[in-house]
Amino acid sequence: MEGHDRRGIGGGARLTLSWRDVETARERIAGVAHRTPVFHSRQFDEVTGATVFFKAENLQRAGAFKFRGAYNKIRAELEQRSFSEVVAYSSGNHAQAVALVSKLLGVKATIVMPEDAPPAKLAATRGYGADVVLYDRYGGDREEIGEKLVRDRGALLVPPFDDPLIMAGAGTATAELLEEVPDLDFLVVPVSGGGLIAGSATAAKHLRPEITVYGVEPETADDTAQSLAKGERVTIPVPRTIADGLQVPCVGRLTFPIIQRTVERVLLVSDDEMIDTLAWTLERMKVLVEPSGVAGMAAVKHRKADFAGKKVGVIWSGGNLDPKRLATFLGKVAT
């Protein structure tokens, strides 16, 4: 992971994260990122006994919260030095975000993606004009490939999560959510490398110190839950789950201490619970949230007892899902 740190320091970023970083990110992304709507469903409240608000980052540009961090990072680095190319490795949504941001800011993007990434995400990344380099998710080392591209081409590496500018950008969604619904008891956020939850919790704890922040992971991808239990970062084999955005084997070096400080605990959800919740949301709320994106909501739906009577904010983190995969998921739902 040395590479990240070097780039982070090289780019002038600090290794901690504060509310001020989130505020600065908000200023940077204003008028470029969408201020996404907050959804509420009477039916979901009836199902859960809680009052739940959904921050719809599936409606963010490029279909996920990732746009916020990517824009904040690349824009901030361009304020420090001049470069004409960026490189990112990503399971999908970060790739699309970096590709779109690069197009908007006039730099070239090369994206290192797993060869089994959903076709829609590969196509969308290329559609934004990025070069895509494929690697084997279960064998290859994407960081090594990314680093090599950075060395060979002198490009800026845009890490998917382990970077204060990325985390701060991600946290802006929660800042917007708490502006609209200030009195939340809980904030529930999917966890992959931890960038979204680190930024979200930093914003939430500043704006609403009494809030309880829960992370959510697929039960096969519980590296952060294990890490919190053990008190140090645990690496697991690359997990297999339908939540392709949450398949990271180890929480970030920079995100983990923030999570330790701010996150109460990490709940686990099954693939079936995510599919059930995705189908419910589509049928009842008419909105498409991808499996990774719906993990937080699935935890609330399937662990009602923890949330009954409370006011809960949930981040829908993304909505990029291949229609063919969606059709397969819907075919599995019991009617």
Place this chain on the structure above:
Amino acid sequence: MEGHDRRGIGGGARLTLSWRDVETARERIAGVAHRTPVFHSRQFDEVTGATVFFKAENLQRAGAFKFRGAYNKIRAELEQRSFSEVVAYSSGNHAQAVALVSKLLGVKATIVMPEDAPPAKLAATRGYGADVVLYDRYGGDREEIGEKLVRDRGALLVPPFDDPLIMAGAGTATAELLEEVPDLDFLVVPVSGGGLIAGSATAAKHLRPEITVYGVEPETADDTAQSLAKGERVTIPVPRTIADGLQVPCVGRLTFPIIQRTVERVLLVSDDEMIDTLAWTLERMKVLVEPSGVAGMAAVKHRKADFAGKKVGVIWSGGNLDPKRLATFLGKVAT
């Protein structure tokens, strides 16, 4: 159709429709119906060469614009006389709307529905506490069944479209759209019995006299297009189309003269065009619109030349779609 007219007159409603009716409907539904969001997609603008705004009535209560008319009708009639029961016949979305409105206003609802109505719509209607009576769409006469229930039980009949209060309620969506985007060149609206387009065009022509209003029908359900060509109402055999909300064999007696006066022409779309557009909207915009609801958008997507360079408002009229049917549709989309 005698029944409608009798009830309409009995309820004190006039047989014409004016902007004032839409204004009154707005006051009646305020704080009860959702003010639905207006969506815009850079990608759709790139595809079409137009600038297109979507009024998301798929996010309306009970999943379709129908809630507006049903609430306006039942509430207005309750202001005139006391009754404890309502009856409606409907292919689906009107049924759910009447069922939900009845629940909110504390009256009992009996809904006459075709036996091949989508299971999700049957279940949702029953879920709102209504009694459902089934009939054969291709053989039975739903109006006769409805009339009989009205006679036997002294209930209020809530027609799906041919009623000024229903039309006025439907028109409130367009009033909201034009408040947000005042300078539309075109308004594109799906046509079934004509209640939505009659109300929409009445509102649009008042707020923006120079606007051009287009209706859209499935090519197998072109009764209104035929009626406009002939200058009188044409009845066709009950059409077969995936757009189950647009399967009405004849435009309304009251809606037709309004359509003649306000609608430029009716465009036709195929089932494949509606499926293509539905899948596009889900994948790119992360929003579920049902086949009937997406008809207007499909016309803009597949007849780009008519709209290039123009500012277009489209009504997404509903979003109620069974997950299994959606899976089937997505399986048909070419990738």
